[in-house]
Amino acid sequence: MFEDGIYRAWGPREAGPNALEICCTESRDGFDWRLAHSCTVRTPGTSNGEGFGVFKDPNAPTAERYKAVYCAEPPREQ
Numbered sequence: 001m002f003e004d005g006i007y008r009a010w011g012p013r014e015a016g017p018n019a020l021e022i023c024c025t026e027s028r029d030g031f032d033w034r035l036a037h038s039c040t041v042r043t044p045g046t047s048n049g050e051g052f053g054v055f056k057d058p059n060a061p062t063a064e065r066y067k068a069v070y071c072a073e074p075p076r077e078q
Contacts, residue, residue, distance in 0.1 A: 001056065009033070010054045010068065015040050022052075022068060043072055 001008050007027045015021035024037040051071030057064070 001054075003056075008036070010052075010066075012052045012070065018042060018044050020070075043070075 005028065007030050009025050009027075010022065011025075012020040012022055019040055020043050021038050021040050023035060025033045026036040027033045052068065053070070054066055054068050057067050060067075
C-alpha cells in the first residue's frame with residue numbers, strides 16, 4: 001500500500017511450531033525496504049501463513065486502521 005509518501009508491505013514468516021511472525025516493511029522509493037514492525041501470532045493447526053492478506057479499514061481509529069486475515073485449520077484434535 002502507498003500512503004503518506006511511504007510504501008508498506010506485510011507478510012508472514014514461520015516463527016517456530018504453531019506460530020507466525022507478521023512483518024511490516026516500509027520504503028520511501030519502492031527499492032530500499034526496512035523492517036518497521038513485527039509481531040508473533042500463535043497459530044495452532046498451521047504454520048505456513050497461506051491466504052494471508054491485509055486491508056485498510058477507513059472507519060477504524062488510526063492505531064487500528066490496518067487489519068489482517070489469514071486462513072488456518074483448527075488443530076486436528078479439535
